[in-house]
Amino acid sequence: MPDIESLLKETRVFKPGKAFAKQANWSKKNVRELRKLGAKDPEKFWARMAKKNVTWFKPWKKTLDWKPPFAKWFVGAKTNVSYNCLDRHLEGKNAWRSNKAAIIWEGEPGDQRVLTYSQLHREVCKFANVLKGLGVTKGDRVALYMPMVPELAIAMLACTRIGAPHSIVFGGFSSESLRDRINDAGAKLVVTADGGYRRGEPLPLKPAVDEAITGCKSVENVVVVRRCENDVKWKKGRDHWWHDLMAEASADCPAAKLDSEHPLFILYTSGTTGKPKGILHTTGGYLTHVTTTAKAVFDLKDEDVYWCTADIGWITGHSYVVYGILANGATTLMYEGGPTTPGPDRFWDIIERHRVSIFYTAPTAIRTFIRLGDEHPQGHDLSSLRLLGSVGEPINPEAWIWYHEVIGGKRCPIVDTWWQTETGGIMITPLPGAVDTKPGSATLPFPGIAAEVVDEKAKKVKAPDGGFLALTKPWPGMLRGIWGDPKRYEETYWSKFGKFYFAGDGAHRDKDGNFWIMGRIDDVMNVSGHRIGTMEVESALVSHKDVAEAAVVGRPDEITGTAVVAFVSPRAGVEAGDPLVKELREHVAGEIGAFAKPAEIRFTDALPKTRSGKIMRRLLRDIASGNETVGDTTTLEDLSVLAKLRDEG
Ligand code: WT7
Numbered sequence: 001m002p003d004i005e006s007l008l009k010e011t012r013v014f015k016p017g018k019a020f021a022k023q024a025n026w027s028k029k030n031v032r033e034l035r036k037l038g039a040k041d042p043e044k045f046w047a048r049m050a051k052k053n054v055t056w057f058k059p060w061k062k063t064l065d066w067k068p069p070f071a072k073w074f075v076g077a078k079t080n081v082s083y084n085c086l087d088r089h090l091e092g093k094n095a096w097r098s099n100k101a102a103i104i105w106e107g108e109p110g111d112q113r114v115l116t117y118s119q120l121h122r123e124v125c126k127f128a129n130v131l132k133g134l135g136v137t138k139g140d141r142v143a144l145y146m147p148m149v150p151e152l153a154i155a156m157l158a159c160t161r162i163g164a165p166h167s168i169v170f171g172g173f174s175s176e177s178l179r180d181r182i183n184d185a186g187a188k189l190v191v192t193a194d195g196g197y198r199r200g201e202p203l204p205l206k207p208a209v210d211e212a213i214t215g216c217k218s219v220e221n222v223v224v225v226r227r228c229e230n231d232v233k234w235k236k237g238r239d240h241w242w243h244d245l246m247a248e249a250s251a252d253c254p255a256a257k258l259d260s261e262h263p264l265f266i267l268y269t270s271g272t273t274g275k276p277k278g279i280l281h282t283t284g285g286y287l288t289h290v291t292t293t294a295k296a297v298f299d300l301k302d303e304d305v306y307w308c309t310a311d312i313g314w315i316t317g318h319s320y321v322v323y324g325i326l327a328n329g330a331t332t333l334m335y336e337g338g339p340t341t342p343g344p345d346r347f348w349d350i351i352e353r354h355r356v357s358i359f360y361t362a363p364t365a366i367r368t369f370i371r372l373g374d375e376h377p378q379g380h381d382l383s384s385l386r387l388l389g390s391v392g393e394p395i396n397p398e399a400w401i402w403y404h405e406v407i408g409g410k411r412c413p414i415v416d417t418w419w420q421t422e423t424g425g426i427m428i429t430p431l432p433g434a435v436d437t438k439p440g441s442a443t444l445p446f447p448g449i450a451a452e453v454v455d456e457k458a459k460k461v462k463a464p465d466g467g468f469l470a471l472t473k474p475w476p477g478m479l480r481g482i483w484g485d486p487k488r489y490e491e492t493y494w495s496k497f498g499k500f501y502f503a504g505d506g507a508h509r510d511k512d513g514n515f516w517i518m519g520r521i522d523d524v525m526n527v528s529g530h531r532i533g534t535m536e537v538e539s540a541l542v543s544h545k546d547v548a549e550a551a552v553v554g555r556p557d558e559i560t561g562t563a564v565v566a567f568v569s570p571r572a573g574v575e576a577g578d579p580l581v582k583e584l585r586e587h588v589a590g591e592i593g594a595f596a597k598p599a600e601i602r603f604t605d606a607l608p609k610t611r612s613g614k615i616m617r618r619l620l621r622d623i624a625s626g627n628e629t630v631g632d633t634t635t636l637e638d639l640s641v642l643a644k645l646r647d648e649g
Pocket of ligand 1: 503517531
């Protein structure tokens, strides 16, 4: 990853193209006014957006109730997310959208399905009735552990329709992780599938559910989508096939009129302790935030085919594969599988065949494609593209330029969007028809969003300078807390600066006020745009019988941004060698999920510690990054000696 010096040498500026600016949803003039309003009176700004972009059953009495750090938005109002994503596109002047594609889905083997708004509405109503029939009522939590199939979007929208908060667990998580999340949320029902296709293979999911819920008290029923036709174990009375239940279900299910602050979903994310946090989002504010940003940042139009490559199991998929996109009545493309199956051009092939016009992906994917070679995108007609987006980690200027030239044909604006699971929606971003972009910078806060770079004492730094990224005013999509743990919510996000939200990222502001996000500054790693806590991997490692102690750090990696490096000190008498490396990597996969496997494991007799017993992570990071000469991966390193040498030097 480039450091701030090299980033700030980046002087190229890309102005919005004339033709693009002319047709943009948010023009330069518009943005100027909205920025002014958003800075002067953010509540008024968001109230205007809420009125314009969301349909309410009952208006609010108060826009914001802010008792730091607890916010309530659109107090007293009633709405429904499923209604906003579906029903309102079937009524009145929008009724023509009934037969418009809501979801264009492509499976990895090449099978395709298109669900129109009217069909999607029908499926959602039916599944909402299925949920009710299985005893799920308003406020009950439903866990979704599914592949990228339309049934996942259907299940989400069905949950929101009846006010049952969902907790989606990414299919790459292990049964252990799934169990923790089901228990923490107290989920009553689990929706899963027999499997999903990934890199040419059916990846089973049901066995992980079977394993996870043995001993789970809260789960009463499991609904299983048939996707791969593979054999599954069946527990009678508890397990039900999706298609059996749907065949019997009524398609009549009015959307519940829910309070603006009704819990919408819980999504678990990594932090600095071993236990993932259940980030809670609620209804009206979240919906306003994602609907407004999707329309403005992606310039969504009825004619667009919009494709976000994120898995719905992460926040990007929640907000910008499903909710923000469907709430705008747009067409969202969903792809089940891997980017290089069957060949390295799969993404470009999808763009060409479906005439994708807006493409939103992650820097790690872009870097992978750069390495695979230009001939793959160049072998396809990508002329349908008109806007590109990036999310998940800082994008290095080289990758930005490649994206702009090779994928965007120099004509597509790039929106580099900074946000988090906790923020619900996009926070710092260009507006494609109005904001000049610089490769590597997420540019400016969205109107109505207050972001600053501050020092240790929460004092704003004078640009150009760097420090901590802080959000200084509440925003509608902000997390409403950590499920079941208000204390941890206060400690994690509000104890560092008191009145400001601490994002956990370092950032720099240049002389024009643009933000350059530098990445995490806490013990959280960003691996391929996925958040992994160093502590989570450490606790997974020490739970193995052969491990006495472990310390985990991130090291810069050209493709994944950060790679996980583990320093392990084995128990006495254990042979530290390649077989143990292999075993430990599998062990981490089993405890957390395959995506958290350390790229490298190094054995050491002892971990370098300060006098007070704290592991010297900075030293380990240096060693992991190769700033220190050490032997190959499996040689025993006496790091305490190294630390000593260094201290003496
Ligand atoms: C962390 C949040 C929000 C979507 C995906 C990740 C990093 C995210 C950017 C960006 C630089 C970024 C930050 C942030 N991040 N977008 N455009 N530029 N860094 O969600 O798992 O909650 O992770 O991702 O470090 O704190 P998440």
